[in-house]
Amino acid sequence: MAVGIFDSGLGGLTVWSKVQERLPEVDFVYLADSAHAPYGVRNADDIYELTCAAVQRLFDAGCDLVILACNTASAAALRRMQEGWIPREKRVLGVFVPLIEAMTERQWGDNSPPREVAVNHVALFATPATVASRAFQRELSFRAIGVDVEAQACGGVVDAIEEGDMILAEALVRSHVDALKRKMPNPDAAILGCTHYPLMQEAFQAALGADVKVFSQAELVAASLADYLERHPNMMGSGEAAFLTTGDPARVSDRATQFLRRQITFTAA
Numbered sequence: 001m002a003v004g005i006f007d008s009g010l011g012g013l014t015v016w017s018k019v020q021e022r023l024p025e026v027d028f029v030y031l032a033d034s035a036h037a038p039y040g041v042r043n044a045d046d047i048y049e050l051t052c053a054a055v056q057r058l059f060d061a062g063c064d065l066v067i068l069a070c071n072t073a074s075a076a077a078l079r080r081m082q083e084g085w086i087p088r089e090k091r092v093l094g095v096f097v098p099l100i101e102a103m104t105e106r107q108w109g110d111n112s113p114p115r116e117v118a119v120n121h122v123a124l125f126a127t128p129a130t131v132a133s134r135a136f137q138r139e140l141s142f143r144a145i146g147v148d149v150e151a152q153a154c155g156g157v158v159d160a161i162e163e164g165d166m167i168l169a170e171a172l173v174r175s176h177v178d179a180l181k182r183k184m185p186n187p188d189a190a191i192l193g194c195t196h197y198p199l200m201q202e203a204f205q206a207a208l209g210a211d212v213k214v215f216s217q218a219e220l221v222a223a224s225l226a227d228y229l230e231r232h233p234n235m236m237g238s239g240e241a242a243f244l245t246t247g248d249p250a251r252v253s254d255r256a257t258q259f260l261r262r263q264i265t266f267t268a269a
Contacts, residue, residue: 002027002239003225004058004066006051009037009162010256011196012069015095017260018222019067023229027241029061031269034247038158039072040127040194047129051077052085054246055092057269062239065091065232067225071193071217072127075135091235095217096139098224099191103215104143117144119188119213123180125204126193128153136193150184152176154194161196164258170203177207189213199259244269 005016009032016030033039033054039047051073058066068074074094086092101107104117124136131153140147154176160169180187190212192198198216205214229235243266245252256264 002029002061002063002237002241003229003235004028004055004061004063004237004239005030005069006033006054006058006066006073007031007070007195008033008039008050008072009158009196010034010252010259011158011161011194011199013256013259013264014195014198014216014218015067015069015221018218019225022222022226026229026236027239029058029063029239029241030243031058032243032245032247032252032266034162034245034252036246037162038127039070039076040129040158041155042072042129044076044129044133047073047076048080052081055081055086057244059087059090061242061244062237064089064237065093065229065235067221068092068094069195069221071095071195072129075126075130075133079135091232093225093228095195095221096136098220099193099215099217100136100139100143101224102220103189103191104140106143110143114141114143114145116146120147121184121187121189122147122149123184123187123190123208123212124149124151124193125154125176125180125190125197126151127158128155130193136191148184150180150187152180152183154197157200158194158196161199162255164255166200169200173200173203174207177204187212189215192216242267
């Protein structure tokens, strides 16, 4: 039984860690497209082509269900993939839905008209490609009204994290939060719209202030996936657990072990 998890790099390991903890009986095949990371500075066509290639690799590994643990891929490629690329017997899910469900306190199957929710001013921190797609705002508008979203493109943060330079990553986080606050001085909530960013959650929270509720995706995705597999047990797939990368396996393994503080061994995709 295997479920695929895809990310452009190592940020999706924050999702893998939580879903593996929540669903220990399920094997996960994790694919990092490290050779082409980061996706956040690429155009939509590039992101679509790279995401399709990676997801096909996970289908070939025996996964019938793939989680795009990459906000950029979810924002720029998922809808296009669902409209004409994904085989009927396969499923590809993004990471926006669980986040919007939590923020609006509405289940995705609730098709009643948009309504007011508890938060009014939301800061969105994401990659340049995710910000440019406006996918978060579009999906949120189906569920909520009266929510002002101010997006901040966080250039450089993913690169610094992938390189293991957490001092630079923290400095960039402070700079991006300062820039956001110049546009929206008092956000009610903040969305960490990239699965790399939970690695810097303390830095985001410190820069935003203790009174700002920070939504991070890993635990929300884990809970949502558990619910989905309970309703669709036939989507478990037939592959075996693995960590795959399009980059240098030794280098990616070292970085992954650093991130999670546990031994993670990648092999070539």
